Amino acid sequence: MSKNTKKRGRGILPGVDSPKTLIAQAKREVPDFIEHFAKFEQQMVIGGYSSSTLFNYSRAVAKISLHFKKSLLDLDPEEVNQFLFLLAKEKKASSTYFKHAVYGLRFFFRLYDMEDRVLKLPTISNERKLPTVFSREELKRLFFVPQRLKQRVIFSLIYSAGLRVSEASNLKITDIDSDRMRIKVRNSKGNKDRYVILSDYILKGLRKYMASNKPKVYLFNGKEKGIPLSHNAIQTSFRLAMKLAKINKDASLHTLRHSFATHLLEEGVDIVTIKELLGHSQIETTMMYLHVAKINRSNAHSPLDTLYCKK
Numbered sequence: 001m002s003k004n005t006k007k008r009g010r011g012i013l014p015g016v017d018s019p020k021t022l023i024a025q026a027k028r029e030v031p032d033f034i035e036h037f038a039k040f041e042q043q044m045v046i047g048g049y050s051s052s053t054l055f056n057y058s059r060a061v062a063k064i065s066l067h068f069k070k071s072l073l074d075l076d077p078e079e080v081n082q083f084l085f086l087l088a089k090e091k092k093a094s095s096t097y098f099k100h101a102v103y104g105l106r107f108f109f110r111l112y113d114m115e116d117r118v119l120k121l122p123t124i125s126n127e128r129k130l131p132t133v134f135s136r137e138e139l140k141r142l143f144f145v146p147q148r149l150k151q152r153v154i155f156s157l158i159y160s161a162g163l164r165v166s167e168a169s170n171l172k173i174t175d176i177d178s179d180r181m182r183i184k185v186r187n188s189k190g191n192k193d194r195y196v197i198l199s200d201y202i203l204k205g206l207r208k209y210m211a212s213n214k215p216k217v218y219l220f221n222g223k224e225k226g227i228p229l230s231h232n233a234i235q236t237s238f239r240l241a242m243k244l245a246k247i248n249k250d251a252s253l254h255t256l257r258h259s260f261a262t263h264l265l266e267e268g269v270d271i272v273t274i275k276e277l278l279g280h281s282q283i284e285t286t287m288m289y290l291h292v293a294k295i296n297r298s299n300a301h302s303p304l305d306t307l308y309c310k311k
Contacts, residue, residue, distance in 0.1 A: 022059050022062040022063055022066065023037065023058055023059065023062045025062070025066060026061075026062035026065050026066050029066065029069065030062075030065040030066060030069060030070065030071065031070060031071055032071045032073075033062070033065055033071065036071060036072070036073070036108070037058065037061070037062075039111060040057075040058065040061065040107070040108060040111060041054065041058065043107075043111055044057065044107070048191055050187075050188075050189050050191060051166070051187070052166050052189075056097075056100040056104070057100060057103060057104035057107055058104070059100070059104075060097070060100045060101040060103075060104035060105070061104045061105070061108055063101070064080070064083050064101065064105070067083055068083070072105070072108055072109075073112060073114075077117065077120045080105065080117075080120075080121070083101075084098070084101065084102070084122065087101055099124050102121055102122060102124055103124070105121055106118050106121055109121075130288065130291055130292055131254075131255070131258035131262075131288065131289075131292060132249050132250055132251050132255050132258065133255065133258050133259050133262045133263075133292055134247070134249070134251065134255060134256070134259045136263070138245070138247050138249075139159060139256075139259065141245040141246070141247065142155060142241055142242070142245045142247065143155055143156050143159075144245075145241050145244040145245045146237065146240075146241050146244075149205075149208065149209050149212065149213075150209060150213060150220065151237045151241065152205070153202070153205045153206060153209045154168060154220060154229075154234060154237075155238065155241065155253075155256065156201070156202060156205060157202050157205075157206075158253060158256045158257065159256040159257075159259060159260050160197065160199040160201070160202045160260070161183055161196040161197055161198070161199070161202075161260070161277075162196060162257050162260035162261060162264075162277055162278050163185065163196065163257065164188070164189070164254070164257060165231050165234055165235070165253045165254070166231060167185045167188055168220070168234070169218075169220065169228045169229055169230070169231055169234060170186065170187070170218070170228055171183070171185075171218065171219040171220070171228075172186075172217055172218055172219060173210070173215060173216075173217065173218075173219055175219070176198065176203075176206065176219070177198065178198065178203055181197070181198045181200075181203070182195045182196065182197070182198055183195065183196050183197070183198050185279065188279050189279060192279060194276070194277075194279045196277055197277065206219075234253060235252070235253060238252070238253050257278070258289070258292075260278075261274050261277075261278055261286070261289045262289050262292050262293045264277075265289050265290070265293040265295065266293045266294055266295060271283065271286055271287060271289075271290070274286055274289070
């Protein structure tokens with residue numbers, strides 16, 4: 001039993017567990033969790049949810065089940081509120097994790113036609129905060145400090161192509177098309193494939209990295225053969241690089257993706273092209289970068305002033 005496991009009602013506290021063991025532990029210790037989880041997973045896959053969404057929702061459902069050591073079907077609304085209150089107070093728990101907990105519970109209750117329980121869950125605000133963006137000088141420091149070539153290549157690759165961390169982790173060697181200078185991103189958010197830019201600099205770095213590390217299937221191998229490098233491993237390396245580079249911004253690996261979009265916009269790439277490169281389904285999502293980018297507006301003028309000018 002985990003050292004974080006205590007008496008009933010005080011089991012797995014928010015923010016202190018190991019995500020890799022939560023679901024397996026819940027299957028061992030929570031009555032009927034195996035059956036409930038099988039149905040939960042089946043319906044999410046049928047519904048076309050991404051693997052990352054399935055992981056995040058499943059982790060949240062497992063965590064609350066372990067906290068009370070009983071099935072979610074046996075929880076009363078007051079117990080759910082108690083857990084969400086603890087989660088909201090926990091300093092290590094992000095607002096994103098709180099959302100995953102609410103969404104996971106919402107999905108679970110709807111599986112069992114418990115709409116009354118869904119209505120009692122808190123409403124999640126759709127307010128979108130402006131993203132943090134690295135300066136170009138910060139990026140240079142960030143890419144310089146890691147001692148291992150593998151880490152330098154991963155961070156640079158995520159920025160160069162605007163990738164999500166899950167997309168970078170799941171890249172296979174065959175996804176790199178050096179002839180067309182494109183990278184194929186498979187089964188991205190919404191189960192969509194797309195092509196992104198392969199930078200000349202990244203291609204040189206990848207060739208050097210592959211010659212020394214000799215990956216077999218996945219571009220970035222994990223500890224076990226045939227397994228991609230985990231998100232947690234990349235995140236841990238990134239936090240260390242941030243510290244070494246002396247960057248004090250509230251940033252994460254996703255900030256590299258935000259920086260990619262913002263810098264392209266500042267360099268004159270149109271918003272629709274950036275939308276396609278990022279794999280956004282809605283242009284409104286991409287338009288938030290208009291509020292962050294430093295775009296030169298000094299040439300703004302009335303079109304009437306140029307209407308009669310000779311070209």
